Amino acid sequence: MSSFYLTTPIYYASGEPHIGHAYTTILADVIARYRRRAGRDVLFLTGTDEHGQKIQEAAAAQGMSPLELCDLMAGRFEAAWAELGISHDRFIRTTEAEHRAVVTALLERLRDNGHIYEAEYAGWYSVGQERYFTEKEIGPDRVDPIAGEPVERIREKNWFFRMSLFQERLVRHIEDYPHWIVPATRRNEVLGFLNQPLADLSISRPRSRINWGIPLPWDDAQVCYVWVDALTNYVTASGAIDPAAPKEERGFGDPRPARWPADVHLIGKDILTTHAVYWPTLLMGADLRLPRKILAHGWWVVGDTKMSKSLGNVVDPLDLRERFGTDAVRWYLMREMPTGQDASYTPDRFLTRYDQLANILGNLVHRTLSMVKRYRGGIVPGGSADGLARETEEALEAYHEGLGGYRLHEGFAAAMSLARRANGFVESQEPWALARDPNRSGELDRTLATLVRTLAVLAAMFEPVVPAKARELATRSGLDGVPRFAELRTLEVGELAVTPGTPLFPRVEARPGSFG
RNA sequence: GCCGGAGUAGCUCAGUUGGUCAGAGCAGCGGAAUCAUAAUCCGCGUGUCGGGGGUUCAAGUCCCUCCUCCGGCACCA
Numbered sequence: 001m002s003s004f005y006l007t008t009p010i011y012y013a014s015g016e017p018h019i020g021h022a023y024t025t026i027l028a029d030v031i032a033r034y035r036r037r038a039g040r041d042v043l044f045l046t047g048t049d050e051h052g053q054k055i056q057e058a059a060a061a062q063g064m065s066p067l068e069l070c071d072l073m074a075g076r077f078e079a080a081w082a083e084l085g086i087s088h089d090r091f092i093r094t095t096e097a098e099h100r101a102v103v104t105a106l107l108e109r110l111r112d113n114g115h116i117y118e119a120e121y122a123g124w125y126s127v128g129q130e131r132y133f134t135e136k137e138i139g140p141d142r143v144d145p146i147a148g149e150p151v152e153r154i155r156e157k158n159w160f161f162r163m164s165l166f167q168e169r170l171v172r173h174i175e176d177y178p179h180w181i182v183p184a185t186r187r188n189e190v191l192g193f194l195n196q197p198l199a200d201l202s203i204s205r206p207r208s209r210i211n212w213g214i215p216l217p218w219d220d221a222q223v224c225y226v227w228v229d230a231l232t233n234y235v236t237a238s239g240a241i242d243p244a245a246p247k248e249e250r251g252f253g254d255p256r257p258a259r260w261p262a263d264v265h266l267i268g269k270d271i272l273t274t275h276a277v278y279w280p281t282l283l284m285g286a287d288l289r290l291p292r293k294i295l296a297h298g299w300w301v302v303g304d305t306k307m308s309k310s311l312g313n314v315v316d317p318l319d320l321r322e323r324f325g326t327d328a329v330r331w332y333l334m335r336e337m338p339t340g341q342d343a344s345y346t347p348d349r350f351l352t353r354y355d356q357l358a359n360i361l362g363n364l365v366h367r368t369l370s371m372v373k374r375y376r377g378g379i380v381p382g383g384s385a386d387g388l389a390r391e392t393e394e395a396l397e398a399y400h401e402g403l404g405g406y407r408l409h410e411g412f413a414a415a416m417s418l419a420r421r422a423n424g425f426v427e428s429q430e431p432w433a434l435a436r437d438p439n440r441s442g443e444l445d446r447t448l449a450t451l452v453r454t455l456a457v458l459a460a461m462f463e464p465v466v467p468a469k470a471r472e473l474a475t476r477s478g479l480d481g482v483p484r485f486a487e488l489r490t491l492e493v494g495e496l497a498v499t500p501g502t503p504l505f506p507r508v509e510a511r512p513g514s515f516g
Numbered sequence: 517g518c519c520g521g522a523g524u525a526g527c528u529c530a531g532u533u534g535g536u537c538a539g540a541g542c543a544g545c546g547g548a549a550u551c552a553u554a555a556u557c558c559g560c561g562u563g564u565c566g567g568g569g570g571u572u573c574a575a576g577u578c579c580c581u582c583c584u585c586c587g588g589c590a591c592c593a
Contacts, residue, residue, distance in 0.1 A: 012593050049593075123591080134592055185521055189588045192519050202591060226593070273590060274538065338529085342586090349528080359555050367552035374551070410530095413541085418555095427557040432550065503553045 011047040014072035017080040026086040031399040033464035047092030056212040091204035101243035102236040121158035124151040131365035166281040167198040183248040253287035261289040298342035327466035368451040369500040381496030387450030
């Protein structure tokens with residue numbers, strides 16, 4: 001069984017989980033579930049980024065140690081993911097001993113390879129905020145964006161990574177692999193960015209300012225700055241590096257099959273540069289392979305503005321969940337947002353997408369199982385179930401193309417269209433008329449068996465996005481569980497005992513504007 | 517300013533290498549049916565494919581130009 005390794009970013013533990021985190025993580029979960037159903041041995045990684053000044057300050061402000069705060073926040077994220085049905089295999093924390101050891105090993109490797117040097121870092125420092133701000137943050141007036149006080153240009157000793165050394169190689173890689181960064185618009189941005197000379201990357205900060213971090217193995221007065229610390233989590237969790245081994249046997253430069261490289265890094269478009277420039281060059285510097293794909297997704301916007309807490313226009317997915325259920329929220333997020341692009345949230349669209357689930361899929365399930373019960377005592381007739389064969393083939397093909405090609409919205413549209421075709425099949429077969437005519441009993445058997453078989457296919461197709469409902473669908477259809485794709489071809493539905501029960505997606509009378 | 521992307525039915529958008537490409541879903545209007553959550557199914561869209569010019573037998577689909585909108589331009593997680 002071939003393996004598949006996918007990651008979300010690790011989320012910074014200074015804030016609560018929000019829609020942005022939830023979207024990325026659900027996206028990853030859907031892909032992970034899809035790959036598992038397709039027979040892959042999946043490693044799905046998520047976690048929290050726990051070092052740095054903000055954590056240090058936030059902990060102090062709340063009278064806690066940094067680690068206590070991180071324990072608390074990591075728990076919040078894990079609880080949120082449990083509620084959203086996330087099936088990650090590993091939740092990594094950058095404060096774990098294993099991760100700290102791998103980061104240390106990576107830093108040593110970079111230094112041994114001659115890619116690290118000491119130099120002065122110059123930046124715009126705010127004495128009041130005790131931190132550096134970027135050019136963008138301070139604006140033309142050169143004041144810190146929080147207190148509005150002037151910032152000053154100061155210099156301090158830092159260790160640098162020779163990122164510039166790898167610029168050419170990186171550009172060539174991006175050009176050689178057109179689908180390495182998707183969508184294409186993000187790829188263009190990176191290429192545009194790399195059109196200018198790449199500077200080297202500062203990778204440390206003096207411990208006198210920030211002590212909540214991983215010390216550099218060769219300079220105890222400096223801690224590792226965020227990039228190397230956070231990004232390395234992907235390698236840590238892959239298990240490719242054994243930091244306890246002698247230097248030459250730790251796994252750097254090792255081409256043997258392993259979890260590394262990752263098949264895909266899922267990220268928001270805000271951290272594109274770190275993942276498409278910093279990270280690959282760091283990997284090159286350490287003789288590690290590059291991830292196979294970087295998928296940057298878009299933002300949820302309200303009207304024309306990004307959702308943000310300060311604007312007060314945040315829609316908390318957990319709130320929607322209370323009324324519509326977790327699976328409905330997942331469906332909306334995956335179906336409404338074209339993978340990689342921005343999408344606009346409106347209550348109206350949410351309800352439309354929910355109605356789709358209830359009316360097209362949910363109703364198909366209910367009417368099918370009800371007819372099996374009414375006309376055949378709840379036992380699926382044996383014999384032929386070969387209706388809708390062409391429609392099913394077509395839908396599966398489009399579905400795999402969508403899910404496999406990271407156009408999830410298209411894949412799920414194909415799944416829904418199969419449910420539509422099945423409803424059309426019911427109309428054209430008129431089982432209720434067949435049931436009144438004893439001479440057409442065989443045709444009714446075939447119709448019902450076809451419909452149940454289609455439900456099994458739909459359970460498999462929908463499981464990645466609405467896992468709990470798909471499981472229920474399978475169970476009610478009399479199956480032991482949701483079938484894998486490979487099992488669909490030979491699946492027998494005859495003699496299964498079905499349970500109509502109450503609707504899978506009950507009608508919700510909520511009207512637009514009434515949530516959150 | 518520089519680079520990149522987008523402007524197609526009321527809304528959200530599909531439209532490979534130019535020639536049934538003028539489409540889908542939603543909304544709207546009309547009809548059918550009753551197994552089902554009044555849930556379904558069928559039928560109905562002459563829209564200057566942002567404006568103008570050009571190439572071609574033929575252009576949303578290529579070239580030029582203009583207009584509008586969006587994104588990126590690094591140590592920010």
